[in-house]
Amino acid sequence: MKVLVTELMWDDGMKELKRSGCSVDYDMELGRKRKELLALAPAYDALIVRNETKVDAELLDVAKNAKVIGRLGVGLDNIDLGAASSRNIPVITAKHANATSVAEYVMASMLDAYRPLHHADADVRRGNWNRKFFTGNELNGKTLGLVGMGEIAHRVARRANAFGMETIGYDPFVTPFDHILAETGVRSVNTLDELLVASDFVSVHVPLTKETRHMINKKNFPHMKPHAYVINAARGGIIHEGDLIEAVQSGEIAGAYLDVLEAEPIPKDSPLTQIASIRLTPHIAGATNAAQSRTAMLIAEEVMKVLNGGQSLCAVV
Ligand SMILES: NC(=O)C1=CN([C@@H]2O[C@H](COP(=O)(O)OP(=O)(O)OC[C@H]3O[C@@H](n4cnc5c(N)ncnc54)[C@H](O)[C@@H]3O)[C@@H](O)[C@H]2O)C=CC1
C-alpha cells in the first residue's frame, strides 16, 4: 500500500505506517503545491493531510486509488465531506487528540494578557525595575465566555474553573446533558450578545462554517467590555479581522490572541502585525509534542485499519 503525507506528520506515526508495511512518501509542503499534488495523487491508496491541503472533488477525482483520507487534526473546513462521501472514501480525524493542548494554549493566552512575564523579563534585562508598570491582574473572579461548547471548550472550562473564573457559554446545539453543562460550572446563555456583554475574555471554539464565518464582527465589539480580550484558536475567518483591528484601535476592546488567521501563512503586509495588543501565533494551539505524537499514531493506526479492509470509529464520513 502506498501512502502520501502532504503536511507535517510526527515521526512515530510515520514509523507506524512503515512498520505496518506501507511505503510512505512525505512532503510537508505538498498541501501548498497544488499542481504537484494533483500529479502525484493517482498513485496512492491513502492521503494523509493536515489543514492546508484542499481535499475537494478535483483532488478526489484524480486520486483514483484513494481508499481513505487521514486528517492530522480535527477541523474539517479544508475537506469536502460530501465529495468524499459520494465517492465512498472515509475521512478519518484525530478526534480530541489535540484538545488538551488547545485548552492549555487558551489558558496561556489569558495568563499572558494579565501577567506578561516575557515583557517584564525584557525590561529587567534593559536595566529597569518597573514594579508598578508590571503590576498585573487576577484571572480569579473574571468571566470567560466560550463561543461553542464542544470538546475543546469543555477542557478550557475545567481549567478556567480551577483558576476561579466564572464560565459562560453560547452554543445553540448543546443540551443540558452534554458534558460541558453536566460536568462543569458553565452557564449556558441564549445569545452571542449576552455572552459578549458579560465576558472579560471571549474564546472561540466553533468550526468554520457558512454560519460561523464572521460571526464576531463590528456589530458585536461595541457591546463588549473595553478591557476584554478575544482569543481565537479555532479558525481564521470566524472573527472579522478588519473589524477586530478597528475595535482594538478604537479601544472598544483591549486586545486579542489569534492563533489562526483568514490567510495562513500571514501576508507580509498584514496590518495585524502592526498592532502590539493583537498577539499572533502561527497556528500552534494544538502543536505540542504530546498532541502531535497522539495525532500521528491515531491517524496511522486508523488509516491502516481501513486499508486492511476494516472500519474506523474515527471516520466522519
Ligand atoms: N488552532 C488549533 O491548533 C486547533 C484548532 N481547532 C479548531 O477548533 C474547532 C473546535 O474543535 P472541537 O471543540 O474539538 O469541536 P467540537 O465539534 O467538539 O465543538 C464545536 C462546537 O461548536 C458548536 N457550534 C457549531 N456551530 C455553532 C454556532 N453557529 N454557534 C455556536 N456554536 C456552534 C457545536 O455545537 C459544537 O458544540 C475545530 O473545528 C477546529 O477548527 C481544533 C484543534 C486545534
Ligand SMILES: O=C(O)C(=O)CS(=O)(=O)O
Ligand atoms: O486540529 C485542527 O483543527 C488544527 O487546527 C490543528 S492542525 O491539524 O490543522 O494543525
